[in-house]
Amino acid sequence: MSQTTSTAPSPTISTVELTRIASQIRRDIVRQVHGVQSGHPGGSLGCADFFTALYFKILKHSPQPWDMDGKDQDLFFLSNGHVSPVFYGALARSGYFPVKELATFRRINSRLQGHPTTHEGLPGVRMASGSLGQGLSVAIGAALAKKMNGDDRLVYTLHGDGELQEGQIWEAAMFAAGKKVDNLISTVDYNGRQIDGDVDDVLPLGDLKAKWVAFGWDVLETNGNNMEALLKTMADAKDRTGKGKPVMVLMRTEMGQGVDFMMNSHAWHGIAPNDEQLKSALAQLEETLGDY
Amino acid sequence: MSHYPILDQKDTRSGFGAGLHELGKTNPKVVALCADLTGSLKMEAFQKDFPERFIQVGIAEANMMGIAAGLTIGGKIPFTGTFANFSTGRVYDQIRQSIAYSGKNVKICASHAGLTLGEDGATHQILEDIGLMRMLPGMTVVVPCDHNQTKQATLAIAAHEGPVYLRFGRPKWPVFIPTDMPFEIGKAQVLIEGSDVSIIACGHLVWRALEAAEELGKQGIQAEVINMHTIKPLDTKAVLSSVAKTKCVVTCEEHNRFGGLGDAIAQVLTSHAPAPQEYVAVNDSFGESGTPDQLLTKYGLDTPHIVAAAQKVIERK
Numbered sequence: 001m002s003q004t005t006s007t008a009p010s011p012t013i014s015t016v017e018l019t020r021i022a023s024q025i026r027r028d029i030v031r032q033v034h035g036v037q038s039g040h041p042g043g044s045l046g047c048a049d050f051f052t053a054l055y056f057k058i059l060k061h062s063p064q065p066w067d068m069d070g071k072d073q074d075l076f077f078l079s080n081g082h083v084s085p086v087f088y089g090a091l092a093r094s095g096y097f098p099v100k101e102l103a104t105f106r107r108i109n110s111r112l113q114g115h116p117t118t119h120e121g122l123p124g125v126r127m128a129s130g131s132l133g134q135g136l137s138v139a140i141g142a143a144l145a146k147k148m149n150g151d152d153r154l155v156y157t158l159h160g161d162g163e164l165q166e167g168q169i170w171e172a173a174m175f176a177a178g179k180k181v182d183n184l185i186s187t188v189d190y191n192g193r194q195i196d197g198d199v200d201d202v203l204p205l206g207d208l209k210a211k212w213v214a215f216g217w218d219v220l221e222t223n224g225n226n227m228e229a230l231l232k233t234m235a236d237a238k239d240r241t242g243k244g245k246p247v248m249v250l251m252r253t254e255m256g257q258g259v260d261f262m263m264n265s266h267a268w269h270g271i272a273p274n275d276e277q278l279k280s281a282l283a284q285l286e287e288t289l290g291d292y
Numbered sequence: 293m294s295h296y297p298i299l300d301q302k303d304t305r306s307g308f309g310a311g312l313h314e315l316g317k318t319n320p321k322v323v324a325l326c327a328d329l330t331g332s333l334k335m336e337a338f339q340k341d342f343p344e345r346f347i348q349v350g351i352a353e354a355n356m357m358g359i360a361a362g363l364t365i366g367g368k369i370p371f372t373g374t375f376a377n378f379s380t381g382r383v384y385d386q387i388r389q390s391i392a393y394s395g396k397n398v399k400i401c402a403s404h405a406g407l408t409l410g411e412d413g414a415t416h417q418i419l420e421d422i423g424l425m426r427m428l429p430g431m432t433v434v435v436p437c438d439h440n441q442t443k444q445a446t447l448a449i450a451a452h453e454g455p456v457y458l459r460f461g462r463p464k465w466p467v468f469i470p471t472d473m474p475f476e477i478g479k480a481q482v483l484i485e486g487s488d489v490s491i492i493a494c495g496h497l498v499w500r501a502l503e504a505a506e507e508l509g510k511q512g513i514q515a516e517v518i519n520m521h522t523i524k525p526l527d528t529k530a531v532l533s534s535v536a537k538t539k540c541v542v543t544c545e546e547h548n549r550f551g552g553l554g555d556a557i558a559q560v561l562t563s564h565a566p567a568p569q570e571y572v573a574v575n576d577s578f579g580e581s582g583t584p585d586q587l588l589t590k591y592g593l594d595t596p597h598i599v600a601a602a603q604k605v606i607e608r609k
Contacts, residue, residue: 068365118395168358179347
């Protein structure tokens, strides 16, 4: 086993290195969920490439010292809080808190609550999320505050595709476009699955791109599990900010990405692997930064 | 009224509007948000003079609460404005997660609370909001009694760190609090001292309590009237010190008898100094259309009801 490490964010980091970090974060995800036999591995694995790209390359951010206001820094808001294992993995590996604290995930007296919260003072978390549909509104508020403060950094969000069934998302979508909140890049984990099954079976989203376009957003699509494509699209998204429209990136992902038996199904949305399944999962994911 | 002459007749929401406008001049961090009720909330002066700090969100209260929470992350002090019903019940989960649990410094300013909203009827007359808000950990709940005090409270909550629910109303109502009377969040005001019964009231019913005390005085009953403008944190000391003298309590509120001021006081009494208590509150029902005075009479919140409750509770001592 190599030594447990975190890695400083860098705008010049290579795609190969990012892919290696993503592999470690995937190990962190399955180990967190297995350790406490609780949590949401499926969506977390699907978003691991996005979180890695965001926290190790895209964001201009300062893990330490960390403060709530994040003046002159890019801010990220996780709206679908149940993918906390990947959020915590990315935060720990990019230096917000000790990597070994991942072992406390969902346990009593931990800062790593089941769903992310500011309540226990975990660095890197700026709002509680878990009850779905609220993060876009909060991000808009933070983006407006940046504009009022003359702070030209950006605000990013992530949403689940199932989460888009919540009405508040569309209130916020209407506002962001109507009020030209153009320092905002939102992303959707478009994996087509939710707890009860395929999104198309539970409640179809219809033509999702057309919906966001109709609401007045600048909409991009990408493969959220292809690091090259993802980085290219996110750079494009950044170029489109400041032009009068909020930017939406619809990321096609695979729930459970990286662990063969968790893919192609909604089954692993919110259940934990047993000892044997953990072994099988870890055998598929290279340990690159040292397990905690 | 011998103790407190009526200085004017004004709506409490105008006190909020005046306070907000003053904050616009004195505190650059203050930002106001409204969900298509700018006129009703008396936010027009702020909107006109500080347009860069006014956010019209449209009829989308959930989004408004979230945006307010996000604005605090850049150091702003957001004041949201809409009717009490749409400020609480409609957006309870947004307040719970994005504001209260997230510890955001948002001021939720709620007009048209209670029955005195009047003719719009029960859909708009929320009688459960004090209970909803005081159940949230960390939420401060302030219910000022007249125009002057609502202005004072609006200024005070801007200086208070943490989420606040400020409740006020629609109708013109007697103004009787002198502008130089000190106002402090969490510190009750003994408006009239007495030894026979403690009448503890909030909001519009403080004036009714003063009227009741005068009526009781004519019957030789010395009522103590306490303006409990802060429901949470409750001024426990003021309650206990009054009840130590009077040995009985009447609570008065424009709210359901469940979950509001009366229950907050009852909790203090049962824990520290058990004493008979009568509730002047809505008896677990919705309201209906009517004038404010008609509604207060029909639902048992007018001056004669307070007098009767005082007589009854004194009998129970």
